[in-house]
Amino acid sequence: MISLNELTKTYGRGADSVTVLDRLNFEVGAGEIFAVTGPSGAGKSTLAQCINLLERPTSGSVVVNGEDLSSLPEKRLRAARRRIGTVFQSASLLSRRTASENIALPLEYLGVTPGEIRARVGELIDRVGLGPKAHSYPFQLSGGQAQRVGIARALALRPAILLADEATSGLDPDTTSSVVELLKQLRTDLDLTVVFITHEMDTVRQIADSVARLERGRIVETGALVDLLTDH
Ligand code: ADP
Ligand code: ADP
Numbered sequence: 001m002i003s004l005n006e007l008t009k010t011y012g013r014g015a016d017s018v019t020v021l022d023r024l025n026f027e028v029g030a031g032e033i034f035a036v037t038g039p040s041g042a043g044k045s046t047l048a049q050c051i052n053l054l055e056r057p058t059s060g061s062v063v064v065n066g067e068d069l070s071s072l073p074e075k076r077l078r079a080a081r082r083r084i085g086t087v088f089q090s091a092s093l094l095s096r097r098t099a100s101e102n103i104a105l106p107l108e109y110l111g112v113t114p115g116e117i118r119a120r121v122g123e124l125i126d127r128v129g130l131g132p133k134a135h136s137y138p139f140q141l142s143g144g145q146a147q148r149v150g151i152a153r154a155l156a157l158r159p160a161i162l163l164a165d166e167a168t169s170g171l172d173p174d175t176t177s178s179v180v181e182l183l184k185q186l187r188t189d190l191d192l193t194v195v196f197i198t199h200e201m202d203t204v205r206q207i208a209d210s211v212a213r214l215e216r217g218r219i220v221e222t223g224a225l226v227d228l229l230t231d232h
Pocket of ligand 2: 158192
């Protein structure tokens, strides 16, 4: 489904250059929940931006369903981005818009008709269990509820891949568990492939099928979660 091939990201040039991601290789199978973990500064956010095409790799590639997204011309990037929904750490909702209106944003940008938007937003808000909060503003939502809105918005364009960048960081353990359960349910119901980036090892244990551990821009360990857990 997703494969990284010698993915490298270097900022700057010559003597001042910093290699933030150093020849990363891994494969994420369709329907898998794949966690990327590692300490602060390891390169996780940079990797997230290379996967959701906000950053271009310096070399190497990100291949999704056999198509090399990292070398797509600019005008085809926008369509490719729709296949990947992203959830950020702070749900980053617009404060003057209700939960429903936030979920509708990507559909409005795409020019989907109002009737279709209403239907899709209604379905999404139910899927994330927020029906009663549909007309609440972000300040009226708990952290977990805001994150559910962020997840629904990431799914609005029916992506095949959901990328969660520290999506549960900052939530308390019970709320984290409920978001984890939601993501597992969505993975099954919508045939999603999930890339879950987090520095929290406890969350990795709850959610992941497979894991890659990054340190200073390199993968130091990768494999099925059970194998990593039994090795230590
Ligand atoms: P993580 O998400 O694991 O904390 P990041 O991807 O944010 O790691 O950062 C990895 C390293 O890359 C850090 O040392 C950071 O300072 C560096 N870095 C990130 N973005 C840039 C940039 N635009 N220019 C230079 N260095 C950067
Ligand atoms: P089926 O194959 O059983 O018809 P689908 O996978 O087509 O099921 O989708 C069932 C419902 O879920 C549809 O309403 C569809 O719009 C919605 N859906 C499917 N994939 C996604 C996705 N990635 N994100 C959000 N909604 C989705």
